[in-house]
Structures are given as C-alpha cells and as structure tokens.
Amino acid sequence: MKLHVEGTHLKNASGEIVRLKGVSSHGLQMYPEYITKDAFQTLRDDWKANVIRLAMYTQEGGFLDGSDQEELFALIDNGVKYTKELGMYCIIDWHILSDGQPLDHKEEAKKYFERVSKAYASCDHVLYEICNEPNGDDVTWADVKAYADEVIPVIRKNDKDNVILVGTTTWSQDVEECAKNPVKDSKNVMYVCHFYAASHKDDKRAKVAQALSEGTPVFVSEFSICDASGNGALDYEQADKWMQLLDENHISFIGWNLSNKDESSAVLLPDCKKLSGWDEKDLNESGKWLRNTLRNR
Numbered sequence: 001m002k003l004h005v006e007g008t009h010l011k012n013a014s015g016e017i018v019r020l021k022g023v024s025s026h027g028l029q030m031y032p033e034y035i036t037k038d039a040f041q042t043l044r045d046d047w048k049a050n051v052i053r054l055a056m057y058t059q060e061g062g063f064l065d066g067s068d069q070e071e072l073f074a075l076i077d078n079g080v081k082y083t084k085e086l087g088m089y090c091i092i093d094w095h096i097l098s099d100g101q102p103l104d105h106k107e108e109a110k111k112y113f114e115r116v117s118k119a120y121a122s123c124d125h126v127l128y129e130i131c132n133e134p135n136g137d138d139v140t141w142a143d144v145k146a147y148a149d150e151v152i153p154v155i156r157k158n159d160k161d162n163v164i165l166v167g168t169t170t171w172s173q174d175v176e177e178c179a180k181n182p183v184k185d186s187k188n189v190m191y192v193c194h195f196y197a198a199s200h201k202d203d204k205r206a207k208v209a210q211a212l213s214e215g216t217p218v219f220v221s222e223f224s225i226c227d228a229s230g231n232g233a234l235d236y237e238q239a240d241k242w243m244q245l246l247d248e249n250h251i252s253f254i255g256w257n258l259s260n261k262d263e264s265s266a267v268l269l270p271d272c273k274k275l276s277g278w279d280e281k282d283l284n285e286s287g288k289w290l291r292n293t294l295r296n297r
C-alpha cells in the first residue's frame with residue numbers, strides 16, 4: 001500500500017511501478033451523495049479503479065465560500081475510511097479554481113493541511129493534492145513553488161512520506177516548468193498535469209514529454225475527454241493520443257467527475273438516480289469511455 005516516488009515513477013515498497021487509476025468526485029459540497037462505500041466499491045469492482053479523488057473546492061460555494069467546513073471534513077473522513085476499507089487510494093484535494101493564485105489562501109491551506117495530515121498520518125493510502133489548478137495571467141510557477149514550499153513542511157511535520165501532488169500553472173498544464181526550479185523538499189512529490197482532450201492537444205502533450213525527459217514525475221489527477229468547460233463534444237482521437245502517452249510512461253490518471261450533472265464530463269446520465277451499482281445504460285458517453293479505459297488497464 002505504501003507508495004514512494006523514484007525518478008518519474010510511483011512505486012510500492014517492493015520497488016514495483018504502481019499506477020493509480022480512478023475517478024474524481026465532483027465538488028464535495030455539490031455532490032456529497034456519491035461519497036459512499038457502495039459507490040467506491042462499484043468503481044473498484046466493476047470499473048477497476050484503485051483510487052478516488054476527493055475534490056474539495058475552496059470557492060464555488062466550497063470550503064472558504066459558505067460551506068459548513070465540518071460537514072466537508074466529515075465527508076473527507078468518510079472518503080478516507082471507505083477507501084481504506086476497500087484497499088483503494090484516496091486523494092485529498094484543495095480544489096482552487098476561480099481563486100487561481102494559491103498564495104491568496106495560503107494560510108487557510110496551511111491550517112487545512114495541518115489538520116488532515118495529522119488526522120491521516122498513519123494512513124498509507126492517502127495522497128495530498130495541495131492546489132488543484134493555479135491559473136491567471138499573473139500567477140507564475142515561482143508563486144506556486146513559494147506556496148508549496150510553505151505547505152509541504154506543514155504536511156511533513158505530521159506525515160513524513162505520503163505522496164504530495166503539486167499543481168502547476170495554466171490550470172495545471174505547465175509541468176515543463178518544474179524541473180529547473182523544483183520545490184525545496186521534493187521527496188515523494190509529483191507534479192500535476194490536467195487535460196481536457198477536446199481542448200488540450202499536441203502542444204500540451206509536448207510539455208508532459210519534456211517534463212518527463214527532464215526527470216519530473218507527472219501525475220494526471222484530473223482529466224476528461226470533453227472540452228475544458230467540462231462539457232461539449234468528446235474527442236476520442238485526442239483521448240487515444242493522451243492515453244498512449246500516459247500508458248508509455250506509466251502515468252496515473254483520474255477521470256472527472258462522479259456525478260449525474262447535465263454535462264458531458266459527468267460519468268452518469270442526468271436521469272440516473274442510482275448512487276452505486278450502475279449499469280452500462282446509466283452511464284454518460286464519457287462514463288462508458290472511462291469505465292472501458294480503466295478496465296483495460
């Protein structure tokens with residue numbers, strides 16, 4: 001269960017390469033009903049997922065924007081517990097999005113990661129994702145690194161070695177910037193690439209290839225095969241090209257999103273009211289694709 005990062009790879013205690021593959025929740029405050037053991041078990045047994053990402057928005061009505069924080073902590077606690085019982089991994093995500101400058105909520109993030117890293121220090125299956133998608137014209141990798149260099153030590157004080165995922169600039173696309181200026185304590189740190197296949201193509205894949213060639217460990221903690229709005233048509237051809245790159249390099253991947261929202265990135269159809277045990281006919285097109293993709297790997 002225990003993971004570490006070696007070179008560009010995630011490995012287990014026996015030194016074998018491990019690839020995490022799974023599904024991300026939608027915003028925890030928006031779709032809490034899918035944080036159940038049954039839902040995760042369906043994803044494990046039928047979809048062959050081995051990781052669940054718990055996306056906790058900071059804005060968009062989330063942790064720093066009106067949600068009941070203790071309710072969110074309770075959902076995370078359940079998510080961590082269910083994944084542990086099921087032998088899956090679990091990612092605790094600080095989901096910045098409209099608040100694209102991670103430094104803006106650095107103090108809140110430190111307090112948050114102090115609490116969760118203390119609570120889950122003994123949980124080998126937990127990974128921490130410290131800033132979903134830094135974005136904005138004035139947000140630089142130096143800003144993200146400055147943020148990471150304060151948040152990582154807060155986690156490390158409690159949890160010496162669980163894997164930490166660091167988002168990158170331009171909505172977590174600029175992974176090629178990290179090698180020349182990595183975070184200070186880079187033990188068991190991976191850098192995050194997100195892509196939406198109908199929007200992000202060759203030039204974004206080239207960034208990943210460059211990062212890997214420079215020794216940067218890359219983790220795809222969120223992607224879909226629709227466009228960057230989370231909606232629109234699916235691009236199967238670009239999705240294949242992305243999967244080829246990820247497969248060749250054993251890169252972990254997590255599909256966005258577990259909900260029945262009326263949008264193409266939601267894996268369930270809008271009229272599907274089941275919270276687990278889904279059949280093929282309950283799945284949106286992106287859900288069918290993701291399920292097949294997970295089952296084939």
Ligand code: IDC
Nearest residue numbers: 060097132133171196228229230261263265
């Ligand atoms: C989208 C959701 C959508 C929601 C919107 C704002 O799919 O239902 O209304 O966020 O909360 C990301 C983000 C992710 C986005 C997704 C699609 O990490 O939160 O979800 N996306 O736009 N980055 C690129 C795309």
